[in-house]
Amino acid sequence: MSLDVLWFILIAVLYTGYFVLEGFDYGVGMLMPFLGKNDEQRRLIINSIGPFWDGNEVWLLTAGGATFAAFPNWYATLFSGFYLALFLMLLALIGRGVAFEFRSKVDSQAWRNTWDWVIFTGSLLPALLWGVALANLMQGVPIDAQMNFTGNFFTLLSPYTVVGGLSMVLMFALHGALFLSLRTVGELQVRARQTARRVGMWTTIVMFVFVLLSYFFTDMFTKIGVDPGPVPVLAGLVLISVAFFIRVKKDGWAFAMTSVTIVLSTATIFLGLFPRVMVSSTNPAWSLTIYNASSSHYTLTVMTIVAFSLVPIVLAYQIWTYWVFRKRLQPGGHLDY
Amino acid sequence: MLNVFLARWQFGITTVYHFLFVPLTIGLIILIAVMESMYVASGNDVYKRMTKFWGKLFLINFAVGVVTGIMQEFQFGMNWSSYSRFVGDVFGPPLAIEALAAFFLESTFVAVWLFGWDKLSPKVHVLAAWLVAFGVSLSAVWILAANAFMQEPVGYVLQHGRAEMNNFWALISNYQLWVEFPHVWFGALSTGAFFVTGVSAWYLVRKRDLEVFTRSFQIGVMFALVASVLTVVLGHEQAQHLMVAQPMKMAASEALWNTSAYHAPWSIFAVIDEARQVNPVDIKIPYVLSILAYNHPYGSVPGIHQIQALYQSRYGPGNYIPLVWVIYWSFRVMVLAGTLMILLALYGVILTLKNRISRHTTYLKWMVFAIALPYIGHTTGWIMTEMGRQPWVVMGLLKTNLGVSPTVTSAMVWTTLLGFSLIYLVMGLVDVYMFVHFIRKGPDLGEDPSEMDAKLTPALS
Numbered sequence: 122m123s124l125d126v127l128w129f130i131l132i133a134v135l136y137t138g139y140f141v142l143e144g145f146d147y148g149v150g151m152l153m154p155f156l157g158k159n160d161e162q163r164r165l166i167i168n169s170i171g172p173f174w175d176g177n178e179v180w181l182l183t184a185g186g187a188t189f190a191a192f193p194n195w196y197a198t199l200f201s202g203f204y205l206a207l208f209l210m211l212l213a214l215i216g217r218g219v220a221f222e223f224r225s226k227v228d229s230q231a232w233r234n235t236w237d238w239v240i241f242t243g244s245l246l247p248a249l250l251w252g253v254a255l256a257n258l259m260q261g262v263p264i265d266a267q268m269n270f271t272g273n274f275f276t277l278l279s280p281y282t283v284v285g286g287l288s289m290v291l292m293f294a295l296h297g298a299l300f301l302s303l304r305t306v307g308e309l310q311v312r313a314r315q316t317a318r319r320v321g322m323w324t325t326i327v328m329f330v331f332v333l334l335s336y337f338f339t340d341m342f343t344k345i346g347v348d349p350g351p352v353p354v355l356a357g358l359v360l361i362s363v364a365f366f367i368r369v370k371k372d373g374w375a376f377a378m379t380s381v382t383i384v385l386s387t388a389t390i391f392l393g394l395f396p397r398v399m400v401s402s403t404n405p406a407w408s409l410t411i412y413n414a415s416s417s418h419y420t421l422t423v424m425t426i427v428a429f430s431l432v433p434i435v436l437a438y439q440i441w442t443y444w445v446f447r448k449r450l451q452p453g454g455h456l457d458y
Numbered sequence: 459m460l461n462v463f464l465a466r467w468q469f470g471i472t473t474v475y476h477f478l479f480v481p482l483t484i485g486l487i488i489l490i491a492v493m494e495s496m497y498v499a500s501g502n503d504v505y506k507r508m509t510k511f512w513g514k515l516f517l518i519n520f521a522v523g524v525v526t527g528i529m530q531e532f533q534f535g536m537n538w539s540s541y542s543r544f545v546g547d548v549f550g551p552p553l554a555i556e557a558l559a560a561f562f563l564e565s566t567f568v569a570v571w572l573f574g575w576d577k578l579s580p581k582v583h584v585l586a587a588w589l590v591a592f593g594v595s596l597s598a599v600w601i602l603a604a605n606a607f608m609q610e611p612v613g614y615v616l617q618h619g620r621a622e623m624n625n626f627w628a629l630i631s632n633y634q635l636w637v638e639f640p641h642v643w644f645g646a647l648s649t650g651a652f653f654v655t656g657v658s659a660w661y662l663v664r665k666r667d668l669e670v671f672t673r674s675f676q677i678g679v680m681f682a683l684v685a686s687v688l689t690v691v692l693g694h695e696q697a698q699h700l701m702v703a704q705p706m707k708m709a710a711s712e713a714l715w716n717t718s719a720y721h722a723p724w725s726i727f728a729v730i731d732e733a734r735q736v737n738p739v740d741i742k743i744p745y746v747l748s749i750l751a752y753n754h755p756y757g758s759v760p761g762i763h764q765i766q767a768l769y770q771s772r773y774g775p776g777n778y779i780p781l782v783w784v785i786y787w788s789f790r791v792m793v794l795a796g797t798l799m800i801l802l803a804l805y806g807v808i809l810t811l812k813n814r815i816s817r818h819t820t821y822l823k824w825m826v827f828a829i830a831l832p833y834i835g836h837t838t839g840w841i842m843t844e845m846g847r848q849p850w851v852v853m854g855l856l857k858t859n860l861g862v863s864p865t866v867t868s869a870m871v872w873t874t875l876l877g878f879s880l881i882y883l884v885m886g887l888v889d890v891y892m893f894v895h896f897i898r899k900g901p902d903l904g905e906d907p908s909e910m911d912a913k914l915t916p917a918l919s
Contacts (some may be wrong), residue, residue: 193542269865307650
């Protein structure tokens with residue numbers, strides 16, 4: 122396998138890790154104002170992701186850094202092109218990050234309500250924007266011969282991409298509700314499960330609408346034909362199975378299935394893109410590919426050695442943290458956030 | 459040109475703002491790890507209370523540092539896409555490695571530390587603090603490796619229309635990196651130390667929680683002395699290296715328009731006429747610039763005009779002179795801050811050793827304000843080093859005005875510049891409010907807001 126291909130896969134893995142992991146904490150953040158009926162419940166909800174969200178967010182930072190290192194042109198075109206969308210996402214992430222830390226530290230209802238609103242928006246907006254961004258990546262965006270994005274913020278918004286954004290929001294809300302059902306007990310757990318069931322139905326519907334629209338708005342499926350192949354089909358089947366696992370109260374299995382759905386959906390997108398990393402809607406020949414966007418062979422070799430030595434260590438201690446904080450949160454206990 | 463101007467302001471504001479939080483993160487976590495180690499070694503509960511109190515302030519500061527760091531990593535692609543395309547092959551890897559090696563470590567173990575008090579054994583818990591300390595310091599190494607490349611590009615070859623890495627080892631053994639990192643790191647340590655010393659002084663003046671804050675003061679002031687002395691000594695190393703790598707920055711920091719005499723005097727106060735390129739007033743101390751540049755009282759230092767002529771023959775026609783008055787004064791303010799830090803810390807150590815701290819309330823009150831000194835030092839230091847590199851974004855390779863994103867309009871940069879500045883301002887105010895809030899409450903209150911208020915209410919009524 123050439124190093125360009127390997128790094129395309131590694132970056133896909135990093136984004137997948139980001140969506141699976143931060144996906145649930147975005148979902149939890151979005152649901153917090155609705156599922157938490159009083160201050161303690163809201164705190165329990167926030168504390169359920171307390172030990173994890175920051176580590177999860179590093180998957181995004183690493184994906185960004187790895188894109189810079191392995192495909193500088195991709196990084197340059199994507200970040201300067203999706204400029205205002207990225208700006209909104211950064212505002213959301215900045216606000217959300219401090220909100221977790223600041224919220225419960227001052228005992229004032231107005232103070233806490235303000236930060237709850239920041240957590241909600243800060244979780245919803247990145248999910249929405251990533252959905253819109255992925256739909257745009259699939260559909261293609263105006264890119265000139267010098268690899269520069271020539272559209273504007275509104276070029277990125279279309280009915281198709283907004284459906285993409287919505288399906289991401291719903292997917293993460295479902296994923297988050299299931300995570301909550303694993304971390305809580307009693308009333309909150311019951312409510313999380315109910316929410317998962319309700320959101321799950323809409324997630325399934327909107328995801329299928331999105332897939333259907335993709336047949337018309339992108340070249341992904343026309344490239345491979347009517348049968349999209351095993352990965353997306355399996356993603357669909359796994360998503361449908363979530364409803365079953367929620368009904369039989371197998372929360373762990375249901376959460377595993379939403380994780381698998383996110384993995385397979387992300388894989389579908391990256392498989393559809395390959396070997397392109399950004400599709401030019403102006404002229405297909407101007408698309409960025411893993412060949413014209415990549416770093417030199419030397420740099421990719423260095424980065425490969427670094428990645429293969431560090432990633433196992435990172436995975437080991439991140440898995441260890443999930444093990445340390447595996448116990449469900451009980452009402453009445455000490456809360457750090 | 460407006461784009462370049464706005465993008466530079468945005469970069470400057472984000473970086474300076476981010477670097478208000480980073481040094482305290484690096485410095486404070488080391489002191490906290492020391493305090494917690496003392497707790498684990500001695501079992502003395504006072505050290506645990508100290509650890510928890512400083513830990514709370516650390517976490518507030520850490521949160522802002524982290525979120526502004528996200529911006530730091532993404533703004534290269536947003537506003538500087540031509541730069542990113544040109545140097546991404548060399549500049550991207552340190553950033554990616556920083557995320558992989560350091561960001562994961564610090565963010566994971568900060569959470570383990572915060573949430574793990576009753577889930578981990580004390581030894582594993584203190585290890586988490588040390589891992590955070592290691593992670594944040596490692597982060598500094600990698601981001602400074604990237605910065606060092608901008609100051610002194612090494613380990614690359616120009617081909618395929620861009621800079622491509624051809625020697626990773628050269629990149630991370632860059633001499634510039636190893637004069638820059640220790641200076642920045644000890645500066646960060648002194649920030650943490652002055653913070654602990656200053657906040658403790660505030661309590662000592664009020665005779666509150668003397669057990670916790672006498673010890674905190676002692677630990678803080680010792681670290682403050684060692685760290686500020688080393689910051690200055692290592693800064694001197696860095697200045698000497700400027701003579702080799704960036705003589706223009708050195709000349710600008712002295713407003714030295716023409717090459718000095720063999721025994722170069724150091725300007726202590728100058729009125730700079732930037733347009734006519736002369737200093738109508740210039741008060742000098744003999745020999746000191748030679749010492750600064752070469753560590754000997756002799757050796758002439760090249761002037762701005764001479765280096766400008768040299769650069770024109772080397773890089774072609776153009777203006778290679780940075781904004782002199784900014785470099786000149788930021789350098790002097792930094793040096794002054796460093797000097798005051800050493801003197802104040804030295805005095806504090808003497809008083810501590812003589813066990814006379816509690817009687818010197820005036821000194822203690824000064825130390826509260828002295829918290830600002832390392833911040834002044836860092837900010838002016840970065841302004842000097844980054845603005846002193848102009849007009850280059852990568853010294854000798856790429857000029858700043860060629861690095862911006864070609865299709866990002868100035869209206870877009872205005873939007874993000876105002877948006878980020880506004881959120882930074884709000885966040886800064888909230889951050890200070892939280893600090894004051896918790897410092898007022900003190901170490902024993904504020905464990906949990908509900909308990910805290912239960913304790914506070916009777917006191918207030």
